[in-house]
Amino acid sequence: MNPNDTPGPEIPPNPATEPDTAVPAVAPPPLEEPLPENPDGKTLFEALLRRPGALADHLAKGESGKVTRLFAGIAVASFMLFGFVLGCFAKHEQLWASPLKVTVGMVIAGIICFPSLYIFTTLTGARVSLHQLGASLAGALALAGLLLLGIAPAVWIFAESTNSLGFMGWLAMAAWLVSAGFALRFLKSMVAATGGRGKGPLTVWSVVFLLVSLQMTTSLRPILGRSDDFLTNEKKFFLQHWAETSGESLPVEGSRR
Amino acid sequence: MTLRELIQPDRRWLDRPDGKRVVWVAGAAALGLACYGFSVGIWRAPLMGFYVAVKLPLLVLLTLVCNGLLNGLLGILLGSGLGFRQSLFALLSAFALVGVILGSLVPVTLLLAWNAPPPDSAAAATSHASYLVCHTLLIAIAGIVANIHLYRLLAVKAASPAAASATLLAWLGGNGFLGAQFSWILRPFFGSPGLHVQFLREDPMRGNFYQTVWRSLERITDGNALPCLIAIGLIAAVPVINALRQQHQK
Numbered sequence: 001m002n003p004n005d006t007p008g009p010e011i012p013p014n015p016a017t018e019p020d021t022a023v024p025a026v027a028p029p030p031l032e033e034p035l036p037e038n039p040d041g042k043t044l045f046e047a048l049l050r051r052p053g054a055l056a057d058h059l060a061k062g063e064s065g066k067v068t069r070l071f072a073g074i075a076v077a078s079f080m081l082f083g084f085v086l087g088c089f090a091k092h093e094q095l096w097a098s099p100l101k102v103t104v105g106m107v108i109a110g111i112i113c114f115p116s117l118y119i120f121t122t123l124t125g126a127r128v129s130l131h132q133l134g135a136s137l138a139g140a141l142a143l144a145g146l147l148l149l150g151i152a153p154a155v156w157i158f159a160e161s162t163n164s165l166g167f168m169g170w171l172a173m174a175a176w177l178v179s180a181g182f183a184l185r186f187l188k189s190m191v192a193a194t195g196g197r198g199k200g201p202l203t204v205w206s207v208v209f210l211l212v213s214l215q216m217t218t219s220l221r222p223i224l225g226r227s228d229d230f231l232t233n234e235k236k237f238f239l240q241h242w243a244e245t246s247g248e249s250l251p252v253e254g255s256r257r
Numbered sequence: 258m259t260l261r262e263l264i265q266p267d268r269r270w271l272d273r274p275d276g277k278r279v280v281w282v283a284g285a286a287a288l289g290l291a292c293y294g295f296s297v298g299i300w301r302a303p304l305m306g307f308y309v310a311v312k313l314p315l316l317v318l319l320t321l322v323c324n325g326l327l328n329g330l331l332g333i334l335l336g337s338g339l340g341f342r343q344s345l346f347a348l349l350s351a352f353a354l355v356g357v358i359l360g361s362l363v364p365v366t367l368l369l370a371w372n373a374p375p376p377d378s379a380a381a382a383t384s385h386a387s388y389l390v391c392h393t394l395l396i397a398i399a400g401i402v403a404n405i406h407l408y409r410l411l412a413v414k415a416a417s418p419a420a421a422s423a424t425l426l427a428w429l430g431g432n433g434f435l436g437a438q439f440s441w442i443l444r445p446f447f448g449s450p451g452l453h454v455q456f457l458r459e460d461p462m463r464g465n466f467y468q469t470v471w472r473s474l475e476r477i478t479d480g481n482a483l484p485c486l487i488a489i490g491l492i493a494a495v496p497v498i499n500a501l502r503q504q505h506q507k
Binding site: 111112113115116118119120122123125127200201204208212215218219235236237240 | 260261264265361363364368372374375387402
């Protein structure tokens with residue numbers, strides 16, 4: 001056994017080195033009020049934004065089914081609406097195709113990254129069940145969706161006033177990265193509330209999730225521009241696709257690209 | 258046995274290497290590595306996917322079996338506090354963790370294979386290089402996590418942090434040295450776009466990993482492989498020595 005691990009007597013503060021009025025370096029975080037037994041949608045929504053710790057405690061009680069359904073519903077509705085705003089850029093068939101593709105893309109990204117989320121979360125030391133984690137991921141996606149909805153009016157203004165595919169693409173990407181940042185922060189706080197300590201595994205997973213979500217923009221293309229095909233068979237990495245299309249503009253009415 | 262027990266082992270994990278537990282851990286390693294191997298090879302061809310699904314668990318098995326005696330001896334000599342069975346179980350647990358991590362990323366790597374320009378396309382060379390880099394990164398991440406995990410297992414049993422570090426480095430050196438050669442013999446794993454899909458290349462025992470690396474290095478550095486190798490060794494040693502020093506100061 002490592003002798004350093006053995007608990008020793010508490011060392012009194014040294015008056016020569018300690019200030020007279022010692023204050024704790026970091027104030028302890030305020031305790032979050034627990035959620036009621038059967039929280040309504042409004043309470044869960046509020047907890048999603050303000051009290052992730054209380055939400056984690058609630059999920060730990062095994063009451064994750066209703067929460068997952070609610071958050072998944074919020075996420076799907078939000079992505080559909082944001083997708084519609086993106087579809088307003090090219091209009092026509094993209095008014096229904098973009099919402100569908102944005103939503104399907106996010107759902108697929110969530111599903112294919114879920115197994116690794118469980119493993120990487122467990123690597124942090126968190127003791128979280130699959131149901132709990134499913135609800136947390138749905139919550140993170142719901143939060144991202146809500147933030148995208150918040151940015152949507154600004155995106156719509158640009159969608160109506162520019163023809164540049166590159167500009168719209170980067171604007172949508174920036175909106176997604178900001179939203180995803182908050183979503184991942186929420187996920188991190190949920191993991192911390194269930195005992196997760198290490199940052200590394202979740203950081204690696206976050207990078208993987210972001211890369212997968214960005215690849216979806218290329219796999220399900222076109223999302224912004226127009227095409228005769230609903231989906232393309234040509235395989236590309238997203239960086240290559242973005243580099244090739246960032247200089248393009250929306251074709252004039254009547255022609256297709 | 259659950260996945261959580263494997264990923265978050267308690268302090269007595271290495272005390273109980275009974276048959277059932279060993280079979281479960283070996284099964285987890287084989288399944289995870291086989292699924293990941295399939296996702297690696299499928300970009301070249303579905304048949305290549307099946308080949309790599311067999312070869313990746315085989316690579317680990319061969320390395321563990323051939324180095325089993327050496328690892329057990331080193332564990333005892335360097336003061337790890339582990340016997341032969343426990344040494345083997347510790348290494349198997351670390352490989353199982355690699356398998357579980359890589360296995361959990363299979364949906365992502367299948368997406369990567371599905372989206373990469375195919376081997377018969379004009380962009381095949383770039384695609385192959387990107388594919389190689391992505392998988393190397395994933396394997397490196399899984400390897401780092403597994404070695405940290407292995408160190409924690411060793412630290413519980415070892416007489417001192419120095420003994421745990423020495424055992425880990427000795428195992429890493431031995432397994433890395435032999436594992437690299439086995440990976441050479443069992444090639445191809447990724448499958449170069451211009452070459453046939455095969456389980457093993459013709460005459461797989463011909464040549465060795467280190468000679469090939471040496472020749473490549475000589476070619477790249479215009480005959481200055483030795484100074485280049487020394488520089489790489491020194492650069493690689495700095496973070497390892499720092500990490501060890503910090504660990505021992507705790």
